[in-house]
Amino acid sequence: MSERYGNGNGSADWWLRPGRAEDVExxxxxxxxxxxxDLERLGxxxxxxxxxxxxxxxxxxxxxxIETPGVPLAGCVTLRPEGxxxxxxxxxxxxxxxxRGLGTAVLRHLLDRAxxxxxxxxxxxxxxxxxxxxxxxxxxxxxxEDGVDVHMVREPAPRR
Numbered sequence: 022m023s024e025r026y027g028n029g030n031g032s033a034d035w036w037l038r039p040g041r042a043e044d045v046e047x048x049x050x051x052x053x054x055x056x057x058x059d060l061e062r063l064g065x066x067x068x069x070x071x072x073x074x075x076x077x078x079x080x081x082x083x084x085x086x087i088e089t090p091g092v093p094l095a096g097c098v099t100l101r102p103e104g105x106x107x108x109x110x111x112x113x114x115x116x117x118x119x120x121r122g123l124g125t126a127v128l129r130h131l132l133d134r135a136x137x138x139x140x141x142x143x144x145x146x147x148x149x150x151x152x153x154x155x156x157x158x159x160x161x162x163x164x165x166e167d168g169v170d171v172h173m174v175r176e177p178a179p180r181r
Contacts, residue, residue, distance in 0.1 A: 035095065035123055037130075040084030048084070048097050048111065049075040055113040059147045063169055075111065084111065087127055089118065096123070100131055106141035112152075124152075128159055136178045145170040 040048075049072040060066035080101060087096035096114035100107050109131065114124050135142045144161065146153045148171055161173040 035087060035089045035126065037085040037087060037098075037127075040079075040081040040086055040097065040099075042081050044081065044084070044086055044094075044097070045076055045079045047094050048079065048086075048113070049073075051094065051097065051113050051115065052111065054116065056147070059150050062149060063147065065169060078110070087114070087123070089123070092118070096127070098127060098131065100135075100142075103143065106143060107135050107138075109142050109144040112144075124155055125159070128155065132159060132175065132178075135175075136180075139177045139180075141177060142175045143173065145172050147171075 052075045053068070053071045056071060057066055060071060080099060083101035084097055084099045086094060087098065089095040092115065094115070095118050097111055098109065098113075099111040100109050102108075112124070112128070132142065142161075143164070144156065146156060148166065148169060153171060153173075156173055156175075159175065160178070161175040163171055164174045165172045
């Protein structure tokens with residue numbers, strides 16, 4: 022069953038559907054397209070490895086596929102339990118849909134769920150990635166970094 026979300030005018034602008042095992046290849050391809058420029062900039066792009074890392078870590082149970090009208094694979098996101106919090110990973114949007122507010126809307130929805138559970142959320146983003154600005158706007162702060170990744174955390178918002 023899909024969760025549908027709109028912009029308030031009665032139409033669904035995007036929705037999440039549960040991931041399925043058969044999504045793995047399409048999601049691996051999306052990952053390769055989305056991460057290519059950043060990985061090349063970091064000298065880390067490998068045509069095979071970028072897809073295999075997704076395949077190796079793919080969990081349909083914690084993955085949602087983002088769909089929009091006319092785009093059955095607009096993106097994907099994984100939000101899985103990790104310790105006392107959640108780990109956000111594999112958050113990719115089709116390049117044509119980036120910069121239009123969809124990533125913000127999806128992330129806000131997921132963070133609202135994390136806040137309701139009083140769970141911190143952790144993620145890693147490639148150094149120099151434009152996605153880091155989105156995460157910082159949504160309250161994530163740098164926890165650590167290495168030569169490739171910036172590790173970030175967002176504590177749950179206080180209950181009102």
